[in-house]
């Protein structure tokens with residue numbers, strides 16, 4: 001061996017903070033996508049499950065009497081918005097899993113001995129990854145829903161749908177990442193994900209409007225973050241978008257489209273603030 | 285100049301005292317070996333140096349930088365090869381090295397060059413583009429070593445780098461470590477293998493119960509121990525009664541300091557004597573009592589003896605204890621954040 005393994009004088013000098021953060025975040029994100037490409041089953045399952053909901057539930061109520069739902073929409077069209085949101089939600093709920101596995105298998109230690117410019121890069125990478133995945137899954141569902149004749153929101157509607165989903169995905173991702181650092185292992189995390197999934201779906205306006213529910217369930221649905229994402233998206237599907245009108249008739253009052261988005265925004269910001277001390281401590 | 289200075293480190297996990305006032309100075313450019321039984325605190329020490337954990341109290345200076353104040357600077361100067369190899373099974377070795385290069389902010393061009401250099405150096409070309417999940421222990425270890433060396437650290441810290449490896453991989457790694465030392469890298473490695481420390485290290489310390497209990501060069505330590513070693517058998521397989529009797533006879537011979545019965549070796553006798561002059565006296569004594577000599581060997585004190593003297597048990601005992609008590613899964617769980 002003639003090459004020198006060490007040239008003390010040529011140690012990499014400090015680069016620009018921002019470009020270093022980009023480099024490390026980019027590398028960490030690429031790793032997550034490589035994993036996904038080589039193990040696409042979670043991605044496919046994340047699309048298949050809501051598709052089954054869409055097809056089976058849509059069929060279940062296809063002969064429901066006209067005018068059953070408020071505004072006279074068909075059940076399939078009504079359901080579409082719910083399933084889109086549910087897809088994004090359950091996708092984002094998994095955000096903590098890769099991080100948890102890295103903790104458990106010690107890969108995180110490899111990241112922590114490296115001179116990362118900001119350890120938030122680890123969080124950024126997860127957020128970028130899971131947001132992309134969730135939005136892709138939701139788009140796949142939207143596309144299938146349109147093939148089933150449940151409508152397509154148009155360009156403006158698509159923007160509203162994306163924006164709403166983005167807010168929800170951020171919030172849920174924050175929650176899941178927080179859990180990934182707070183819980184002792186992946187068994188516990190998977191248990192929480194498993195248990196949280198369906199109740200959030202049923203106790204929302206994804207499958208039925210609040211007017212169909214007993215009052216206790218109506219209350220739950222009207223407090224459920226999913227509901228605040230479902231209603232604007234449903235509105236986007238319903239036709240010309242007006243976020244000023246009341247979209248949610250909750251037991252505690254009427255909530256407009258803007259109101260729904262505002263609640264989601266507060267939730268997202270709040271959750272990020274809530275978990276930030278935990279992340280700082282665990283990644284200190 | 286010291287590359288690593290540790291002063292009075294304390295570290296507890298609940299009621300377990302992992303480090304108990306550990307002080308250690310690693311000279312620049314040395315290959316420093318840390319020897320110690322299971323749970324002695326080797327990994328804890330190395331983790332502190334690598335800024336993975338902070339001590340409860342004490343001072344940590346690495347490459348002249350206070351690691352507790354400026355950990356990120358320390359991380360840039362340091363390569364770490366961990367005890368439990370954490371590797372992403374789905375990535376190929378090359379992808380893993382690329383990731384590592386980005387985490388150390390190597391410029392893209394240098395990164396590619398450096399990676400191919402290391403692939404050549406560690407002879408990884410045949411399999412580096414296969415997924416890590418299919419690697420053998422030796423391959424993983426080499427990839428890990430490469431990722432520790434990628435950014436050309438001044439200081440390389442290795443936690444039991446050859447544990448569980450075949451002889452071939454082990455000597456390949458030894459050779460590399462010696463080359464690195466020749467080129468001026470400071471190396472600190474922990475080990476369970478006396479032979480490893482003996483072959484590689486120019487400086488060493490024995491750690492027990494979270495403290496350094498002996499330090500110096502291997503030769504210094506052996507010399508400080510003094511006395512020659514004699515191993516004696518009066519027949520191939522003796523028994524407790526006979527060996528006790530022989531022991532009684534020999535303890536009083538001139539120049540004999542100590543006689544220990546080694547049950548594990550067919551009740552052979554391990555003697556510490558002042559010097560070679562005692563050998564004829566021993567033979568004479570045995571002949572007077574009509575005892576044969578089945579085998580008798582004479583040697584200078586080994587590192588094993590240093591270890592025995594320092595820790596109160598032979599390395600063999602410690603190793604047996606280790607294989608019985610070691611639970612690697614649990615250990616990696618312990619290192620969780």
Ligand SMILES: Nc1ncnc2c1ncn2[C@@H]1O[C@H](COP(=O)(O)OP(=O)(O)OP(=O)(O)O)[C@@H](O)[C@H]1O
Pocket residue numbers: 297300301302320321322323324325326327328329367618619
């Ligand atoms: N995260 C942890 N939680 C609880 N106890 C710990 C933790 N890490 C280490 N210990 C304890 O601290 C002591 C020192 O452990 P350490 O891993 O430093 O020893 P070691 O010398 O590396 O041992 P080995 O030869 O087995 O690798 C042990 O008693 C161990 O059980």
Ligand SMILES: [Mg+2]
Pocket residue numbers: 326327328367443
């Ligand atoms: Mg250890």
